[in-house]
Amino acid sequence: MSQRVLDILSTRFEGAILQTHGQFGDDTAIVDPAQWKAIAQFLRDDSRLAMDHFIDLTAVHYPDREEGRFEVVLHLRSFDKAHRIRLKARLDLQDDGHVHIDTLADVWAGANWFERECFDMFGVVFEGHPDLRRILMYEEFEGYPLRKDYPADRIQPLVPFREEAQGKLPPFDRHEGMPFGRQTHDHRPGGRNLLGFEREDA
């Protein structure tokens, strides 16, 4: 971690760096969410900083706060200079039940999946993300499990069979895949062929 990075950032983005601190040796800057992408771009491209190594992106939910209840946390590292920094942006829920912030997937390719995970777990919508789908949970999952107001023992509803196989996600239709149980090779009416379909000649 490096204090120098914070100094350069504070001079360049004077109004956008809301707060800095260096807890436990980790230097952190809390930034204006509107400048999130511009700051990220600057961190990567400035030759004094050269933060080209994407490390981590996640979020933390603080429901007890008055405002800024969601923190998006980004960890970066410079490969050549070996310094690190943590960026945080404080956000709140919008009317649609999501948190909105700019995507960094076009700044570092590695942000892609980390942002998808963050969306999946916290409902943070990354504006401009190329492929913002759930990644660890399934499409029909209700709620965002790592928010503090999601009870750990909540039971999810059963997912019905999908009518259309979009990108082939489970659960499949009963005709798909291998049938269970022993095959029959008899030709009685109602017999099934190897794929489990009913015989057409029956």
Next chain:
Amino acid sequence: MEPLDIELQDGELELPTDPMLIQMGPSHPAMHGTIRIVVELSGETITKADVQIGFLHRGFEKMCERGDWTQCFPYVDRLNYASPMLNNVGFALAVEKMLGVTVPIRCQHYRVVLGELARICDHLVCSGAMAMELGAFTPFLYFTKAREIIWDVFEEETGARVTHSFGRVGGMADEPTADFKDMVRSGLPAVMALVEDGEKLLLENRIFLDRIENVGVVSREDAIALGWTGVVLRSTGAAYDVRKAHPYLSYDQFDFDVPVGSTGDCYDRFMCRQEEMRQSVRIIEQALEVMADDGPINIDDPRIVLPEKERVYNSIEGTIQHFKIVMEGVKVPAGECYSYTEAGNGELGFYIVSDGSGTPYRVRIRPPSFASTQALSDMIVGGMVPDVVPAFGSLNMIGGECDH
């Protein structure tokens, strides 16, 4: 078989021209993780690939918010089940960083030795499984036999073969056994002999080499932007090893090299793993040399470390101390910290937030294989279906940590 019932005339036979959608996984015989790769084929060339993970998601981060700090150890064990000891130590170091304590030097060496043994296990599993999926079953058996020797050491030390839960905040669960050094010293040559044997079977094998050379190539710049760390990053020529770049424990006292590749293909990743095992052996030998035979393993702080059982049962102070730690948990000062170590697959980071109580407010794990697996679709597009297997195998995607 019945005769074909269609009259074939020239020009009337309709061949399908749509791209073909094939699903590999989530339980595929040629791949060792629960992962689904939906590939779109034109002929045998992959034109599009969608890698879907999450089949092993167990809500590890949510579960950690329900117990105390020490109760996270069994969970972190199950992140990378090929090298649980490295996860244990990584998490212990993260909490110790927030507490501002450093374990005694004997414990540091002990953690280094156990961690490097686990790293050898991790690489053995990866190289062995990758070879097996490419049809070379025998080396896998050699590597598994070698791993068995290391697991015997772990069983002797921790009582468990795989998920040890042996790390503790401020030390380890127990002291090294009296035979520890002898077991490691006598076991390592046998392990390395088996590694050499297995390696010879592979590196003299034309089929194996043809299938991994120039397959799954990733450039250095791409790898860095993708957040790759560990062996997969070093195979591209970028020499970043947390043990060298940001030394923790007693790694700065030991002399070892960081092997790097040149092209970043599956062959380089395989060779880097093999060489790292030899470097791990070097570290272990040096660490055993300097590790003291007696001395404290745990730090001396009654707020963090459980007292001796004898004191618990025979003195009121001991009973209260034990009760406070077990019932309330270790009190970690409020704040946030990011701590990172070199695990089997790369930089294993823990971003932990504490509100000052005995229960973690948030435990975020930064799994190294999550970052590497997201490059898989780009690696296999343009290649052929058989190339998926070595590309996936050499990334060493571990479901436990990748899916959280």
